[in-house]
Amino acid sequence: MSRFAPIKEESKKEKWEKSPYEYGFSSPEKHMFKAKRGLNEEIVRMISTMKSEEEKMRNFRLESYKIFLEKKMPTWGADLSTIDFNNIFYYVKATKSEGKKWGDVPKEIKDTYDKLGIPQAEKEYLGGVKAQYESEVIYGSLLKKLRDKGIIFCGMDEALVKYPDLVWSHFGKIVPKGDNKFAALNSAVWSGGSFIYVPKGVKVDLPLQAYFRINTQNMGQFERTLIIVDEGAFVHYVEGCTAPIYTTDSLHSAVVEIWVAKNARCRYTTIQNWSTNVYNLVTKRAWVEEKGIMEWVDGNLGSKITMKYPSVILAGKGAHGEILSVAVAGKGQHQDAGGKCIHLAENTTSRIISKSISLNGGRSSYRGMIQMNKGAKNARSKVVCDALILDNESRSDTYPVNKIMESEVTLEHEATVSKIGEEQLFYLMSRGFEEHEAEAMVVNGFIEPIVKELPMEYSVELNRLISLQMEGSVG
Amino acid sequence: MRYFDVLDRMGQSKDIKKFLVVKSGESIDIETVMQFKAPKTRGNTLIKAVVMPGGKLNLKGVIKIDKGAELVEAFLRQSVLLIGENSMATAIPELEIESNEVRASHAAAIGRVDEEQLFYLMSRGLSQDEAVKSIIKAFLNE
Amino acid sequence: MADIGLELNAGEVMALMGPNGSGKSSLAYALAGHPKYAVDKGKMFFDKKEITELTPNERAMMGLFLANQAPVAIPGLGIKSFLWQIYKKFENEKRMDLVKFRNWLDDEAEKLQLKNGLLERGLNDGFSGGERKKMEVLQMLVSKPKYIILDEIDSGLDVDALKIIALRVKKMVKEDKVGVLIITHYSRILNYLKADKVVIIEKGKVKEMGGMELVKKIEDKGFEEKK
Numbered sequence: 001m002s003r004f005a006p007i008k009e010e011s012k013k014e015k016w017e018k019s020p021y022e023y024g025f026s027s028p029e030k031h032m033f034k035a036k037r038g039l040n041e042e043i044v045r046m047i048s049t050m051k052s053e054e055e056k057m058r059n060f061r062l063e064s065y066k067i068f069l070e071k072k073m074p075t076w077g078a079d080l081s082t083i084d085f086n087n088i089f090y091y092v093k094a095t096k097s098e099g100k101k102w103g104d105v106p107k108e109i110k111d112t113y114d115k116l117g118i119p120q121a122e123k124e125y126l127g128g129v130k131a132q133y134e135s136e137v138i139y140g141s142l143l144k145k146l147r148d149k150g151i152i153f154c155g156m157d158e159a160l161v162k163y164p165d166l167v168w169s170h171f172g173k174i175v176p177k178g179d180n181k182f183a184a185l186n187s188a189v190w191s192g193g194s195f196i197y198v199p200k201g202v203k204v205d206l207p208l209q210a211y212f213r214i215n216t217q218n219m220g221q222f223e224r225t226l227i228i229v230d231e232g233a234f235v236h237y238v239e240g241c242t243a244p245i246y247t248t249d250s251l252h253s254a255v256v257e258i259w260v261a262k263n264a265r266c267r268y269t270t271i272q273n274w275s276t277n278v279y280n281l282v283t284k285r286a287w288v289e290e291k292g293i294m295e296w297v298d299g300n301l302g303s304k305i306t307m308k309y310p311s312v313i314l315a316g317k318g319a320h321g322e323i324l325s326v327a328v329a330g331k332g333q334h335q336d337a338g339g340k341c342i343h344l345a346e347n348t349t350s351r352i353i354s355k356s357i358s359l360n361g362g363r364s365s366y367r368g369m370i371q372m373n374k375g376a377k378n379a380r381s382k383v384v385c386d387a388l389i390l391d392n393e394s395r396s397d398t399y400p401v402n403k404i405m406e407s408e409v410t411l412e413h414e415a416t417v418s419k420i421g422e423e424q425l426f427y428l429m430s431r432g433f434e435e436h437e438a439e440a441m442v443v444n445g446f447i448e449p450i451v452k453e454l455p456m457e458y459s460v461e462l463n464r465l466i467s468l469q470m471e472g473s474v475g
Numbered sequence: 476m477r478y479f480d481v482l483d484r485m486g487q488s489k490d491i492k493k494f495l496v497v498k499s500g501e502s503i504d505i506e507t508v509m510q511f512k513a514p515k516t517r518g519n520t521l522i523k524a525v526v527m528p529g530g531k532l533n534l535k536g537v538i539k540i541d542k543g544a545e546l547v548e549a550f551l552r553q554s555v556l557l558i559g560e561n562s563m564a565t566a567i568p569e570l571e572i573e574s575n576e577v578r579a580s581h582a583a584a585i586g587r588v589d590e591e592q593l594f595y596l597m598s599r600g601l602s603q604d605e606a607v608k609s610i611i612k613a614f615l616n617e
Numbered sequence: 618m619a620d621i622g623l624e625l626n627a628g629e630v631m632a633l634m635g636p637n638g639s640g641k642s643s644l645a646y647a648l649a650g651h652p653k654y655a656v657d658k659g660k661m662f663f664d665k666k667e668i669t670e671l672t673p674n675e676r677a678m679m680g681l682f683l684a685n686q687a688p689v690a691i692p693g694l695g696i697k698s699f700l701w702q703i704y705k706k707f708e709n710e711k712r713m714d715l716v717k718f719r720n721w722l723d724d725e726a727e728k729l730q731l732k733n734g735l736l737e738r739g740l741n742d743g744f745s746g747g748e749r750k751k752m753e754v755l756q757m758l759v760s761k762p763k764y765i766i767l768d769e770i771d772s773g774l775d776v777d778a779l780k781i782i783a784l785r786v787k788k789m790v791k792e793d794k795v796g797v798l799i800i801t802h803y804s805r806i807l808n809y810l811k812a813d814k815v816v817i818i819e820k821g822k823v824k825e826m827g828g829m830e831l832v833k834k835i836e837d838k839g840f841e842e843k844k
Binding site for chain 1: 570576
């Protein structure tokens with residue numbers, strides 16, 4: 001620990017108080033980094049240094065980097081052979097947009113923004129032309145209300161500085177650095193992400209959104225999020241955006257860890273619509289104590305390849321886990337998603353509902369696991385995965401694993417794959433709707449059980465987005 | 476044990492049914508694969524297993540529908556009854572579908588003896604042992 | 618089917634009867650433009666315009682409504698917003714706003730004796746046969762068609778539901794001069810909705826045409842061929 005540590009900490013804290021939009025670097029003006037791709041130990045060190053981190057985190061990063069090098073790529077899942085680890089930026093670029101112009105944004109994306117009715121300023125942000133999207137006035141007072149209740153909601157970098165004990169009580173414990181190759185990568189180079197702590201008994205009634213829908217901290221390549229919900233508390237966190245996000249960063253590897261204490265409840269909603277050059281490989285896991293509830297609502301619309309299996313470890317008696325997942329795989333996309341529920345204790349219950357759609361040659365795979373360990377008496381689980389394949393070029397797979405090591409349990413799993421029923425189409429058309437309208441209605445009806453769990457703006461946009469995709473696909 | 480079935484002639488129809496009891500101390504692995512290559516084919520796979528105390532069962536069932544195999548109907552059902560202590564089962568029903576003119580579904584259920592049924596039979600005079608045996612018989616006959 | 622030559626006028630009720638397999642439903646589907654029914658020979662006219670090649674939605678927009686025998690369910694398709702969408706397609710000048718529309722829907726649903734809360738579900742999701750048929754009628758009230766085809770709307774309905782539906786359709790015939798082609802096996806519904814023309818078809822052909830007296834004949838003798 002450097003002699004300068006206390007002083008540095010102070011000035012960093014001050015900095016946070018003033019302007020919460022920093023990327024997590026102490027003083028960007030001082031450090032000029034030339035664009036440099038690839039990853040090595042030096043870069044990992046540099047990231048830590050630029051963030052003025054304590055030795056504990058620096059060592060954590062370095063150990064993680066070693067593990068990343070050792071671990072092999074997964075032999076299952078989507079095709080990751082085209083990821084070139086040496087051709088990626090591993091740290092955040094300068095805050096100013098590097099001269100990207102509105103003209104560089106692909107036309108289809110611009111068209112989608114128009115059709116969704118997105119205001120120009122937001123369009124520019126989503127298109128990567130503007131660096132920040134702010135709504136300071138509104139969200140400033142919201143943050144104050146939260147703080148008054150004892151709720152902590154800030155960026156991960158800030159949290160590490162301000163609340164190190166709280167952070168380290170769970171950081172890297174729910175998703176250990178050796179968990180898988182991409183968790184190791186994230187553990188080495190993470191930057192940005194959210195930290196939330198909800199005190200005992202506090203119920204946050206407004207969904208916490210990553211700073212009013214969009215915030216750079218939560219759209220970085222390697223975000224690290226940690227949410228701690230103390231006994232009897234409740235929080236609903238929402239991230240992402242249905243409108244397509246155009247980014248040149250091709251690898252997104254986030255880690256989300258959630259701790260749900262006794263009798264607490266957490267819902268985490270994600271809608272992801274990265275542009276189709278992105279590899280989206282995410283490790284999300286929640287640890288649930290006695291009678292706690294964890295709900296993952298996961299929407300995968302974009303990216304070239306997504307590999308994401310939100311998990312719930314039902315560690316305490318009577319704990320409950322739910323994973324509601326909707327995936328749309330269009331041209332050139334492979335959505336490999338699903339969920340995992342691991343029952344460790346008695347009377348635990350879980351439910352997974354997965355709805356996926358493949359069209360225009362896309363591939364949608366459900367990959368999931370229900371595991372009931374010995375001793376998880378009276379555990380119950382139900383998994384329903386339905387898939388719609390809209391044309392003959394597309395593909396749908398289901399890879400569920402059900403591992404039961406306790407006899408006093410109940411497990412049910414059902415999956416169906418089909419296309420849009422001709423009778424349904426005819427019925428809707430006989431009521432005056434054109435063929436593509438009718439298709440979109442059936443598709444929207446298909447995913448409705450999941451969509452109705454989304455906050456309103458998302459569900460409206462999601463339906464609209466799907467209608468647009470269907471319009472494009474029918475001649 | 477691996478069972479591999481291919482439906483490569485148009486109009487073909489296959490029904491596979493397997494019933495088994497995994498005895499105490501046994502460990503059994505079964506994989507069934509049904510591949511649909513031709514159009515207008517129909518395949519139904521039903522696996523019913525009872526795992527006795529100390530038994531272990533690994534069930535894998537794959538339905539694969541190739542591109543061009545249109546108007547296919549494919550069903551897979553894996554049903555496992557776990558009895559007593561230390562019985563374990565893994566059920567992996569997989570689907571790989573590359574054609575959209577299909578109706579494919581699968582179901583897997585792993586459970587224990589229904590207490591209500593047990594009580595009912597015992598209240599008719601059967602001993603617990605007899606009752607469990609009857610339920611197992613009914614399960615396999617269903 | 619062959620040699621079916623029929624003409625239905627505004628405000629007219631035509632009953633199409635015949636034994637199972639005679640082709641009644643096929644005719645209904647062909648008229649509505651179902652993809653499984655191809656017309657090899659012959660033409661269909663709607664308001665003097667030929668519709669033989671038109672898609673189902675084009676025919677619907679012209680004012681044709683098919684009340685299905687076994688309406689499909691589309692889970693997840695919220696009924697109220699679905700009906701609002703239809704309403705917007707058909708009603709342009711004297712449109713109600715959304716709130717008025719929803720209230721009006723609740724009123725009409727009550728008149729049809731559709732259980733409270735049914736309208737909050739997905740289309741026909743978990744509905745009984747009778748409830749589905751009532752949903753067809755509700756849709757008719759929304760799109761206000763010129764000609765309605767009722768494909769065995771009475772099958773599976775209890776007496777009360779039958780009466781409610783028949784009287785509602787009768788109201789449309791009287792007030793809006795809607796033309797109705799009612800396909801049925803049984804004469805009961807015709808007690809409430811009297812037919813102006815009765816057509817009996819058998820094996821895809823018209824066997825007999827007449828008035829309500831034909832109905833009595835069928836009631837007494839059935840559809841058997843007279844030897």
